[in-house]
Amino acid sequence: MTGWATTSPYGRGAGAFADGVRSGVPAPAVRGADDWFPEPEPAHLVPDFDIEDVLGRKGTGSMDRGTALAVHTVGLLRAEVGADGRTGVVLGTTSGSTLTQFGFTADSLTRRRPYFVNPAQMPFALMNSAAARSAGWHGLTGPNTTLAAGRLSGVAVLRYAGRLLRARRASGVFAGAVEEHSGARALLEREVGNTARLGEGAAVLFLRPASNGNRSAVAEVVATGTRLAADGEVRRALVECLRQTLVGVAPDEVWGLAVSGMDTMESDAVREVLGTRIDRVVAPGRLVGDTGAVGGVFGLTGLFALAERSDDAHGRVAVATAVDRDGMVGSVVVRLLGVRGVR
Template sequence: MSPLVISAWSATSPFGVGADPFRAGLEAGRSAVEPVDRETHPGPFEQAALVPEFTAARYVGKKGTRTMDRVTALAVTTVGGLVKDLTDELAAHPEQTGLVLGTGSGSVQSIMDFTRDSLVGERPYHVDPARFPNTVMNRAAGQGAIWHRIKGPNTTVAGGTLTGLLALSYAVRLLRGGHCGRVLCGAAEEYSTQRAWLEWHGRAEEERDTPLGEGSAVFLVESAEAAEAAGRTALAAIGAVRFRACAEPEGAATARRTLADCVRGALDAAGVGPENVRAVLPLAGGGPLATQEAAAVRDALGEARPRWTRLRDLVGDTSAAATSLQLAAALAESGDRGLAPGEAALITGVDRDGMVGCAVLTGAGARR
């Protein structure tokens, strides 16, 4: 069976729109966290990492975007950055391309604004019906497919900070099951005052200093054979994606042990030894779970000394988009030729609900 590979990617991040600004910001180690305009974004956070000068009208177009919310615009923009090189394939066989998009709760702002309008209006039904579609979770995935004429399987995945890894795992199953020939998968998250307050109240005290961020990352996943036939470089093979649940979500030591076991299982499934791991990209949130995440990775890798990239320090807490942006960072660091044979990158995450997950990306010829 031909291995599945990532052969292209796109990102919309606080560094800018597109893969190149993301790569440049990452290479420079530049923090995109800045003070927020308190009039535009009142809320508990004084700083945030926002996509600069981003609007739906500017990046998606003025026609048909009057009621498009921010998370949908971020997703449509990012998918567009990827499909521009797939125009001929999409036109020939649009039903053979699937889209798996991760999200938090869709647009929290849209949901709350629409609900508020139904309560404060003269009549509960005196709302803008054009904005109702923004309140459903699969709005971004649906619009991403409609705007870019993708007619294959269309799926929305929601799973906290591990959403990006869950979307990748789902994409792998779609391809292995023969449901389509290629999948665009990733995740998107917006910044809003409503999300800021929800995050503030949901965090532990020691995590409240971490500013919020936003963004989106999308990947083209296909078989190595399909990538070669299309003349695309296999940037990384998907060695393994694994998840586990902690028996005691509040126990940091339990999270450490569970994630360490998860990483060992993924490395074994990918046929990769700890010494082959060249890069680690942890979720690295605040508080005890972040400490235990790092400890778990070191437990699993033993004496190996890979490079660590803590993206959250640069772009803030991007929530549902976090692990997708971590995957994008792994690809950005590997350059245009991708991971070399014998190299591997490890992406990890620990969610505060007790779920842990990881993905192992390898050089296209690294599996044994």
């Protein structure tokens, strides 16, 4: 990883996110306006993010908020890392823009025959809108992929990007995730029993092959792993996953941990494997809300933000874990090098 950028409820850019994580103070929660939720709940929204103001009027008339967040965040990073035309884009999501999907479906049922939907909305109702538009907007002609991995998106995009680089399908990869907030998404989350305060944002990492010998590397991906808790024993599945990814890592090498959930199960599983206490624990859910697919990448960038001001982080290991409600668990192990993100 040679760079990272975020657009989060703390603001635009890695600087705002890093300051927020280091302060430990949750980002403000506000009520948004949404036709799909009669009494909008407070949520951690990206402040002052008007699509036309940020990206301009051309090509944004029907753009959904999630796609705009992704396009903007990739743009922040692209300006710094010197990507060429063979650069790929791999973005994780839960299901794309729920609000656009709800609206397009409603129009197809309620507008007069022959169902005069807005055709300009159709591309943004598709799950791959954010990745496809980010690549087109910034002239990136390498592989372009969307992974519907939910809370395991951080693990999934790093694994996929690694395969692209090893196969020499791309010179570099923008790998990250995006999630927008809307009343439509809130309705679905409440329907499945999720009572957490929701959030939104985008986080993107830039990956290059390790053989390039880039001296400005942020971190090196050591291992990724996933498990399915088919028997419902989520903690046991996570412990097994961590044992796989932490093979060869001594307990005193682990500098920090990022967890996807707001309970203690994930950090307890890490302690069970390592037999030691980890003092630096980043829980994005406590700071920017449940950001769905972005939570895992926010966890990694949160660790990078803390490591930037730490004297003992260089060369040590950070661990990020993820647990999804369908029983999937995952973990990522990275070795911290330089850690500065795009300001």
